[in-house]
Amino acid sequence: MLNRIKIILKDKDLRKKILFVLFALVLFRLGANIPIPGVDQARLEAFMSGNQLFGLLDIFSGGGLSNLSVMMLGVGPYITASIIMQLFTMIFPKLKEIYQEEGEAGRQKFNQYTRLLTLPLAFMQGFGLMALLQSQGILGDLSIFDKLTNIAIMISGTMILLWLGELITEKKVGNGISLIIFAGIVASLPNTIRQLIFTFDPSQIPVYAMFIASALLIIAGVVFISEAERSVPVSYAKQIRGSKMYGGSSTHIPLRVNQAGVIPIIFAISILLFPQMIAGFLSSINNGAINIISGYINIFMNNLWMYGAAYFILVFFFTYFYTAVTFDPHMISTNLQKGGAFIPGIRPGQPTSDYLSRIIGRITLVGALFLGLIAVLPLGMQAVTGLSTLAIGGTALLIVVSVVLETSKQIEAQVVMKEY
Secondary structure, eight states: OOHHHHHHHOOHHHHHHHHHHHHHHHHHHHHHOOBBBOOHHHHHHHHHTHHHHHHHHHHHHHTHHTTTBBBTTTHHHHHHHHHHHHHHHHHHHHHHHHHHHHHHHHHHHHHHHHHHHHHHHHHHHHHHHHHHHHHHTSSSOHHHHHHHHHHHHHHHHHHHHHHHHHHHHHHSSSOOOOOOOOHHHHHHHHHHHHHHTTTTTGGHHHHHHHHHHHHHHHHHHHHHHHHHEEEEEEEEEEEEEEEEOOOOEEEEEESSSSSTTTTHOOOOHHHHHHHHHHHHHHHHSOOOHHHHHHHHHHHHHHOOHHHHHHHHHHHHHHHHHHHHOOOHHHHHHHEEEEEEEEEEETTTTHHHHHHHHHHHHHHHHHHHHHEEEEHHHHHHHHHHOOOHHHHHHHHHHHHHHHHHHHHHHHHHHHHHHOOO
């Protein structure tokens, strides 16, 4: 480990990359502390402290939502656009072909479509958020020009974050969007620790001990599930060319238990944001039936058990969905057959594809259940103890550990390349 750290410090190129990433995250933190005008801070703090979902979203925006900063939307619109584009790949075969079969050029084109879709979604989310905040009295009476200006500022903040995220990704020392979310979570830790210290109750010591134990279990579980994989053996047929024999070697296909990483958690939270925004928008309409619908939505979102059940189902679904989009058994089977490779005991072609589908379905079930349980475990602890800090901490811990693992692997790969 010390040898690897020395290589990072001595290698000028790698050192520049890491310093650039740190500089980009500092810019993000500066932007997350520049508020938009016309905010009632007292009402904002009361609203954020009593809203579980917005408390989580505030962490992912790096505290930008609690400050109503220029980056309050964070990367939420881009994540929503990614969900929609991934759904479109299952509806439109041409889009799936671009994403999976055209290589790096196809993925760049797909990402460009996602960025273009981010703009209207950022406008919609910004407009809905403004309506919700005004209905709560957090923002004063703003003119149409002021509203449009604030929405334009929100959209600009999101696009700047996307730009910074892509610059970070290009350095190959971590995924830019994931690191931005990671930075937002880490930035909230001092405030979380301060809340725990100021609200410390000696009678709650068993609860705190249970939280620490569950945090250690979450870390161990995330590391174990993230590193766990099912190795599928693959053999290459022997070929004789002239007087020489080629092939005949054996290898394996590593199938990860959790192919989706932390994407299902982020997707689920993005989806759960919409009902609350819709309820805030509907509550400003003076209509009895609409107000009743808005009230039911608020009751649902503020009920920890109902919210937790919806959260678990969405995480479970998106784990399977994202795995199905990113892992194509048919394409792997075709590539194996073209390369003269086969899985021992399985016929090439469709039987190989079916075999891989069965395996990925079984191991994804374990990953989906694990992610779903880890996501709702802190909510269950909050329902029992009444400490909202614990609920936020568990989900944040899950994302932090996964992002650290992913980033450390990319840095390790760069270090190994430099060694050789």
